[in-house]
Amino acid sequence: MIIGLDDTDSKESMCTTYLAAVLIEKLKEYGRINDYPLLIRLNPNIIYKTRGNAALAISLEPRRNKDIxxxxxxxxxxVRKMAVFSSENTNPGVVFIEDSSEKMKAELAEFSMRAVRDVLEIQEAVEILRRHNISHKGFKNGRGLIGALAASGFALCGLPDFTYExxxxxxxxxxxTLRDINEESVxxxxxxxxxxxxxxxDYENKRVVFAPHSPDPILFGIRGNSENAVRxxxxxxxSEPVExxxxxxxxxNTDLHLIPAKINEVLDNRSYILKGKVKSAPKIIVGGHVIFELKDNSAVIECAAFEPTKGFRRIIRELRPQDDVTVFGSVKDKTLNIEKININDLNIHELRNPICCGKRMKSAGKGQGYRCExxxxVKKEQALEILERxxxxxxxxxxxxxxxxxxxxLIRYQ
Ligand SMILES: [Zn+2]
Incomplete structure (x- = not known):
């Protein structure tokens, strides 16, 4: 059977993965855990999310059917004992998939992808649960049923790409308390x-980034492309003892949230891959954020490298109109928050006043060309020059x- 869980933590404490870890220990008495437990990150732009918007699925092979x-x-x-029920935004959901038809699999595969890319209503999860007679338990408003069902769906249908943590x-x-981790060993x-x-x-910013700073049960998380590597x-x-x-x-780290699109198809609270040309020169705004406009043949959108992206802003600041780029990121308040950029082609041409006698010629007036002082x-036209970028x-x-x-x-592209 597949057990899906979501939304048991709050901004201040707990963590759905910890609850799952405790549960995995208890479930071992009832049977064998198949494959790895799944940690599924849902649409990162959902406003109700508690922290990382993580849902879990555990696949269990029960020893005896009568234990179900x-x-x-x-x-x-x-969940009743460990979830943070006091937090308004904590609305746990639990889903149990015992058997499945092809029709249900197809529906769940689509639902799970939408939970990562789209904005879903609780009702949509409830309808699928009822239609396929999937046993479940929603607490409070039951919002966690969305993630619990989505994670179960990935456990049932597989992930198109995955990593390990x-x-x-x-x-x-x-x-x-403060985490005791030996930085040198990290x-x-x-x-x-x-x-x-x-x-x-993070070498550039000289920081250990694999440990949170919140008061939750996580000491640290190691991400990698195999169980062997993370182990x-x-x-x-x-470090301090690991419980x-x-x-x-x-x-x-799979980009599963990104939707390739045209700019005029973009909706708030989704994430996209957009290809276009830089329309306006980047501007630095209050707070140190760098913003520019991107255009394709359908529309224009604002793209931003916000202050926390640190040195990445130096690249964005160097963009010029007509540079051909592909941007990757989430859209909120009609602005795409850049996670990554591929600079396909740099505009290295620039029209400038011609040079004569070792100096730039001056404009001789509107439509009068350029004159050497x-x-x-006199020359009629500006000259096309190659610009150092x-x-x-x-x-x-x-x-x-x-x-x-x-x-x-980018390390995963190599
Ligand atoms: Zn001259």
């Missing part, structure tokens, strides 16, 4: 396992400290 009701009871009781959890008495683990792991440290990095890290750890299979000669063609991305969970890092 007891398993469901155990899951529901664990090893999450280590803290001993309970340390929750809320840099060494990263150096030894790169490029098979990533986003452990190897884990074995090198020196337990789980290796998840996940849609993190020294020798008096400070950036080159190719892919650029935000640094690890600003990376969003779903965003595929």
């Amino acid at each position: 009701e007891a398993i469901k009871e155990l899951v529901i009781e664990t 090893l999450i280590a959890y803290r001993e309970k008495e340390r929750w809320g 840099y060494a683990a990263d150096a030894a396992t790169r490029p098979d792991t990533w986003d452990t440290v 190897r990095a884990f074995s090198m890290i020196k 337990m750890y789980v290796v998840y299979k996940t849609n993190q 020294k020798c008096g000669s 400070k950036i080159s063609q190719g892919f650029y991305e935000v640094p690890p400290c600003a990376r969003r969970h779903l965003s595929k890092p």
